[in-house]
Amino acid sequence: MPIRADALALERLLQLQSEDSSLDRSRRRLEQLPERARLEKLEHQLEELSSDADMAARNRDDVARIQDRLEGEISVLEQKLQREQQRMYSGQVSNPKELSNLQAEVEMLTRRRGGLEDELLETMVARDAAVSTLQSLSSERNELSSSVSELSSEVARLSGEIEADLSAHQQARDELKSRLSEELVALYEKIRSAKGGVGAAALERDTCQGCHTKLPAREVERLRAEGGLQRCDNCRRILVVP
Ligand SMILES: [Zn+2]
Structure with a gap:
């Protein structure tokens, strides 16, 4: 049985088509929002930068621990050296062999202290470098992080607008659909899904x-x-003749 449709129903069908096309456009716009793609890229960069900054912070802590250890070792060595030097110059040790052993010990401790002091100097230079690397990574991260939150509110604002638009069109569509016969809507939807979104x-x-x-x-x-x-002879869509 052929589907019956009067001029008013066909006019409504065209309006339904117009609402559906608006819905399709808005959904595509929502999916392809360039701001969202940019946000995802920035979020990825922020993640990488954060992990670099965490690594730099661990490196700075490691270097600081090495510096503490060296300073501790130097201080222990220093005390020992002072004690041995005091003994050497106190006149209490008179045995020449014992005195020469003591002298050798003082020389050895002095050499070790020199070695540790060189190491400490290098460590202090490394610590300065680690601190400055961490500072520049942290400030870069803070900048990027505020860009991310700005863009994120922009994306939320745009998505909100599009979603409001979608819900208005959806409401208009439902209203029109309820005033059309089920057979006509079914035919329209069948053609629409086969013909790239345009059924009428x-x-x-x-x-x-x-x-x-x-x-x-x-x-x-x-x-x-x-x-x-x-129906159009060429594309088989529902053709509404004014
Ligand atoms: Zn056609």
Whole structure:
């Protein structure tokens, strides 16, 4: 049985098509928001930068621990050296062999202290470098982090706008759909899903707005004369003749 549709129903069907096209456009816009793609890129950069900064902080702590250990060792060595030097110069040790052992011990301790002091100097230089690396990474991270939160609010604002737009079109669509026959909507939706989102199109002058094909004058005449539910001969979409 052919589906019946009067001029009013066909006019509503065109409005339904217009709402559906708006919904499709808004959904695509929401999915392809360039700000969201940029945000994802920045978030990824922030993650990498944060992990670099964490590594730099661990490195600084390691170097600081080495410095503490060296300073501790030097201080212990220093005390020992002072004690041995005091003994050497106190005159209490008179045995020449014992004195020469003591002298050798003092020399050995002095050499070790020199070695540790060189090491400490290098460590202090390394610590300065580690601190400055951490500072520059941290400030870069803070900058990026504020860009991320700015962009993130922008994305939320834009998404909110599009979602409000979507819900308005959805409401209009539901309203129109409820005022059309189920058979007509089912046919329209079947064609729409097979034909890239367009199930119904208007005939403007002699051109189908679905496939943008000019129809022969005789065909246009026939369509106008018959009225009711018609399909475009070329694209098979529902053709609404004004
Ligand atoms: Zn067509």
